[in-house]
Amino acid sequence: MKIVMISIFPPNNGGVEKHTYTLSKKLIENGHEVFLITLPYNGKKISSFDGIHIIQANMINIPFLKELSLMISVKKILNNLIKKENIDIIHSHIWGGMAIGAIQLGNKYNIPTYMTVHFSDIEYVFNNPLQKRFAKKILNNANKLLAVSNDIIDELNSLNIKNIKEKTSLHLNAVDINKFKEITPKTKKETPTVIFVGRLAKQKNLTLLLDAKKQSKIDYKLLIVGDGPLKDNLENKVKNEKISDIKFLGHRDDIEKILPQSDLFVLPSHFEGLSIALIEALACGLPVIGSDIKGMRQIITPDVGLLFQPNDPLSLAHTIDKILSNEELYNKFKSNTRKKAMKFSEMKIPYTEITT
Secondary structure, eight states, X not given: OEEEEEOOSOTTSSHHHHHHHHHHHHHHHTTOEEEEEEOOBTTBOOOEETTEEEEEOOOOOSHHHHHHHHHHHHHHHHHHHHHHHOOOEEEEOSOSHHHHHHHHHHHHTTOOEEEEEOSSOHHHHHTSHHHHHHHHXXXXXXXXXXXXXXXXXXXXXXXXXXXXXXXXXXXXXXXXXXXXXXXXXXXXXXXXXXXXXXXXXXXXXXXXXXXXXXXXXXOOEEEEEOOOTTHHHHHHHHHHTTOOSEEEEESOSOHHHHGGGOSEEEEOOSOOSSOHHHHHHXXXXXXXXEESSTTTTTTOOTTTEEEEOTTOHHHHHHHHHHHHHOHHHHHXXXXXXXXXXXXXXXXXXXXXXXXX
């Protein structure tokens, strides 16, 4: 079968990209063909990636025109693909004009349309009038909805959308457990290393992590891996407030080598769906800490880590100190991490139209 994905590229960066990439590779391995319609990528023209056909949409980068231009571009690209390639399934992984354009065209040609909801941010989306309008259209018109966590399913089911319960199902994120694994033996360090991996954006709440670093009683090195719009602000905060032992590594393509060298993973996000970075950390043998929010509780259970009070830097500082200062607790968490990650070791094909 031929499947069109609407998502973000490159696939080895954030959680949505990784999910799209892993699902695409699974489909290709099973003999299917995948086309990915994506955003323009830093002026670079990319036509393929690991067997995935890449088509970049055109965008006018002006707030009022951005979503409209993307919707028009996606519809034009998709219309040509449908006529040329006889597309079987259309699957969007992102909100906005791109998803609306794809779903509208799928409905026009009677092609099954899927929408994956990756983030537990439904309340945030519906509090924004423009995003709410887009979201309602997408949720109403997509034939089937996929959620990466049970918390997202609960949020979707609470919305006043016709038949939403009947057309919503769980489709978990997955991690390559052969790529992400522990290093044995690991050299014991005098000063432990705490690591964050993710986009440096408001959602990830990294200012809180920096404030917690100032209040911790345990000395540790903090690695921040990733890039994003808040990078300069965060680096300036570290410099101006003289917060010690923090290193920004930027975007990396070798996260599977960096994680096993660390001791503890922290994710202080305001909201999450089902974090792939968190699962990768578990696969690498790291105990984990996260905000006590929906999406986190499904993964961070008392056998692998601890939750802290959201938006409370002192609570986060105490939680980090508690794990790093208690060897028995640390080893208990560490002994269960890989077993937890194994539950997310396989990406399943979610389409009812594909039986194998």
